[in-house]
Amino acid sequence: MRRRSVLTGTAVAIAATALEGGPLTTAATAASATTDADAVTVLPSDPRYADLVIGNNTRWVAQPDSVRLVRTTEQVVRAVQEAVDGNKRISVRSGGHCYADFVFNSTVRVVIDTSLLDTVAYDEKLNAFEIGAGSTLLHVYDSLFKGWGITIPGGMCYSVGAGGHISGGGYGMLSRRHGLTVDHLYAVEVVVVDASGKARSVVATREADDPNRDLWWAHTGGGGGNFGVITRYWFRSPGATGTDPASLLPKPPKEVLVSAVALPWSELDKDSFTSLVQKFGAWHEKNGAADSSAASLCSFLMMNHKSNGSIGLLTQIDATVPDAEKVLDDFLSEVTSALSDNAVRPMSEPVGELSALPDLFTPQRLPWLHSVKLLGTSNPTLTNPSLRGHHKSAYLRKNVTGAQAAAMYQHLTRTDHENAASMVVLLSYGGKINSVGSGDTASAQRDSIFKGLFQSFWSSAADDDANIGWVRDVYGEVFSATGGYPVPGAATDGCYINYPDADITNTKVNTTGVPWSTLYYKGNYPRLQQVKAAYDPRNTFRHSQSIALPDHT
Known part of the structure; x- marks a missing residue:
């Protein structure tokens, strides 16, 4: 358990990574290079491979060239860059609970597994709580509560990973009292790929003057695997004031x-x-x-x-x-x-x-x-x-x-x-x-x-x-x-992206004439497409139900 500093364990290199366009601009240091040497690459001949190419739904299995288990943002940047340079299809895994084939499918050549990005810590610089994309929900609840007596209103299933759960909205047993998980999201760090094919990390906050605010917004329910590789989140409730960490997020019931x-x-x-x-x-x-x-x-x-x-x-x-x-x-x-x-x-x-x-x-x-x-x-x-x-x-x-x-x-x-x-x-x-x-x-x-x-x-x-x-x-x-x-209307209001439906894009099953994107995102879809165009113009990050570029359906 790390209380007041993000500069411990796997967080050393994350905090030291160059963060472009966001509130943090520190350059990469020798610390990141040292920790970066611990990256894990799993090839098909490795005995770990079979466990890392399948999720909780065993209908979906991949056969990638490699699985990259990343511990730092710098490792993610390099893994993405290598995949882009090699023209290899990428998918991203956090906890492995995706109901559909977003992570594991026949087209994927490189799986970037973020499960080792599991830091939960208070970040004094942002006055917010950092949660690594690979952290499981029970680890998050246990760490926040024991360290500060606080929590986030996330899901009940203990082994769900934060990366996908939060980006899809996040909902659980405290949500009627405290809102969705993303209602407390302050910032997100994402490794994206620009039009020239260069991978870089971006920190986006909810601050009104943040030039990357739309990227933060897209991760408050847009779903995972759409815009880049999420490496970490920061949480602070809207309206929270002061610098006492114990006052920045909801307190669960005694x-x-x-x-x-x-x-x-x-x-x-x-x-x-x-x-x-x-x-x-x-x-x-x-x-x-x-x-x-x-x-x-x-x-x-x-x-x-x-x-x-x-x-x-x-x-x-x-x-x-x-x-x-x-x-x-x-x-x-x-x-x-x-x-x-x-x-x-x-x-x-x-x-x-x-x-x-x-x-x-x-x-x-x-x-x-x-x-x-x-x-x-x-x-x-x-x-x-x-x-x-x-x-x-x-x-x-x-x-x-x-x-x-x-x-x-x-x-x-x-x-x-x-x-x-x-x-x-x-x-x-x-x-x-x-x-x-x-x-x-x-x-x-x-x-x-x-x-x-x-x-x-x-x-x-x-x-x-x-x-x-x-x-x-x-x-x-x-x-x-x-x-x-x-269909969104008087009685119903569409579907939840965190419970993805493998049939929803199949017009033989979904005969409503209403696009899958409307069922998930309603009127927010065009804005999500604009964010896609801004941060993933090459459509590097895509899956069977990913946000499409504006000139695509």
Whole structure:
């Protein structure tokens, strides 16, 4: 743990690297050259290679000429320059959790792996917290909290890498209270390639007079792998004043109340299931404002296929807010009001992506960091390295209709597809998230009340068609009124780039006539294209769903 200086460990060379066009202009020093000698290049003959060319979704595998594990910004600059000079296609890995093939695909010749860029430290010069692009979320939470009693409102999954998570917007269980992760982003360092083919590092801040401010904006929801290689972020909340590090970012709850209950399929029929789903949505319609007394409550309704045995409801609330126990109890009572008492049971078996959590049937009061570790690591889908997956997402501005709930029920109870890890998950949204303008950050969806995640996990390639087909079926029917996707409109507001959908660019599946770019970015896409033209005019950084140059679709 490094408290007050970035000039320790791997951060030595990062801080010494020449940073062009941003607030820092120090030249590279001998320290960077010394640390730079520790770069790791992994070739196909290396026993480490197989582990570094595949991510958490084993559908996607690459066969690059090399993997470059970088420890400094200077190493990134050199690796990018060598790839450009050799006309080799680049992809960038942080934590390896990308749902789609952005990192690992057949065209990639050089994978730049940033997982060793894992510094978390306070930077006195910028009066902000530096987070390396390779830092995992649990490392970030643990370091910020133990060092300064603060946090960022990021995701629950412990091993997700900061590089992609933050650039796509970043969302988690504290977001209704504190906003998206990027709402606290002060600066980003990116290695870019100019029109002449020269690689360089740029630091971009949110300061109004920063000539690179648009590059900062593009990383507040534009997604990873679009503009360059992110090496580190800096965080300081808007409006934070003074130089006391402990006052620059949100303080997490001292304690949280955490509840997990199972709702057995044996106790559910179509009507009670529909009631459950609609009451979950109705609660979020009533409690979506940032000043709501329930803004500190976050809940996930995890609806696995009937073959799993149960549906799950995981809920957390800041235990220190007034009447926290009553707010939680009222929420649980309202959502499950149409079910019998026997239909609410301990979560004694895995539900959603989570393992069994029977001790949370009676809500438990836990120190915040304990809850983060408990929920973040109780996830078998993250710790199983053999799983394949297919995923789709939706932002919902209004409650689901009875027809939409019925479509979920139909596909979750199908007998021709029985995979306990096929599921629909509804996730709390709104609150402080929606107090930011749609164009203030690249994260355009700023008035939704909850989100949907439609997904399936499986182990064998032989089961690809069945599972991909099931996800397409349930998602397409739920959003059939708008052509099979949640087109931005009165009730829905597109898709989440951090839950990338491998089908979204396929016009045979996405038959809406609405471009994938609109579904992800809405009206922010043209501005993202202008940033692309300014910082990646050669389209060096690209993948199957990357931001296109302005003269391309």
